[in-house]
Amino acid sequence: MPLPSLSTPSTALPFALLTLFLALYLHRRSRRRFLPPGPNPLPLIGNLRLPDDRLGAFKEWAVKYGEVMTIRIWGMDLIVLNSQRAALEVLEKRAGATSGRPRTVMAHELVGFADVPSQTNDPVLHKRYRRLYASAISTRGAQRYWGIQERELRKATLDILAVSGSPSPALKRAVAAISFLVAYGYDIENDDDELIVRVNEILRIFEKVLEPGAFLVDIIPLLKHLPTWFPGAGFKRLALRWKKRIQETREAPFERVKRDMATGKARSSFCSTLLEQHMLDPQASDYDEEIIKATAASIYSAGSDTSVAAIQTFLAAMVLFPAVQDKAQTELDRVIGRDRLPSIEDRDILPYCSAIVQEVLRWHPVTPLALPHVLEQDEEFRGYVLPKGATIIANVWAMTRGESIHARPEEFVPERHLTEDGTALRTPDTGRHASLTFGFGRRVCPGSVLAEATVFAAVVSTLWACTLSRPPGTEDMVIEYEMLGVHRPKDFPIDIKQRFPGAKEILHSAINE
């Protein structure tokens, strides 16, 4: 029987497809030879999904594969940096090539995240955002907000003492109030405040659009060309609605600051300070209203869930490690006494309480896999090639649990952040101030100073006024963590009592001063 000719139409197409597939496979395989190793059971695809216990798996794989590994999901490469050394080398020393963010069609092109400070890939715009944060909320600039942070957390402490249920609603309210007062000088009325409701809605939109694979258009980008009215193009109509909603929510509080400034009613805030500077000398400042608007909006969107999660972790640590609570309260009694409240200014004379903040960020980092970066070009690292376009993840979870760096990593031990004589915070061996949980390089969190001051204010206010413990009968209950955007403890039973008579009255009078 004669063999069918390969040039006949019926065989040419399958043959071409087979050749293409083979070429792709061989190309990928030759490229893969230089990729760091990793858990990739299926050829080409790698993995179909990540395990449910993502953090546990990432830590195990870090032990197995070493400083850098590749996890492939549906053919996409994730380069995971498992050690501090690797993260600092790749994300800080080579920041020029590793500071981009992964781009998705739905988020960046359709919903308009391309100009959001935490998502933009425009290097000029990004630099301008970063300069603005540096001028307004770096170490010196952030001090002007200490009064707001102290007051709101003292109010939250009183609220917590007044109710018997979970402290989470009072903490969320306090952190939201701090964000809006800092950003706009706007005092939120209550939990149903329209602005809070709208901003929370935007946060949920963020979570949805940034979830890998949540929208088909991110897998098949050509779909973005479908007309909006076309059947199946519901995602485009949704994107338009979300885009409008985000713009309106950014706009409303900003316009209010401008109106209040015009009538002399505006309180000093991030927006009013920058707008004043801009109005005084528009040529000297390299930012405009759009840039101030976008950076102000990120103070709540990037700083609220994260700061609340850190404070919830602090409360979990206090009930699980009562000896730490005792030690901190001994320090507070010795240094501050019971006649006045501790303030953020007291950080240097309260080293143990300061070390609690650092240990909170290490023990259960709020962002255990930081935020993804993307490689702009091929980079050679430890004999491997980290390929252009791959997503880079910093495995902060494994870094903060490395036995060689932290003895007994599962225990909450503030002493690991103190000098030997316990009188000051130790300079971390990373040589930089910000905790690893704030990320790396040009994308490192610009709100870390603000966030640490908020957590410190929460630590000293609650420990000065309250005794925290587990209600009888719940001592053996495990405190579980969940990963919903941020890593935080699920609500757990906690008893909060006034620590000494008169504490509430001192809190009251400080708030009403």
Ligand code: HEM
């Ligand atoms: C405990 C609280 C916080 C934690 C754990 C945290 C953590 C992080 C992390 C891991 C990143 C990504 C870093 C990277 O890509 O390498 C980040 C970025 C960012 N954070 Fe925070 N953050 C916190 C609070 C805040 C606050 C209070 C603000 C308010 C200004 C803020 C604003 C931002 C912004 C705007 C970015 C994007 C930076 C960029 O892409 O250039 N964060 N944060």
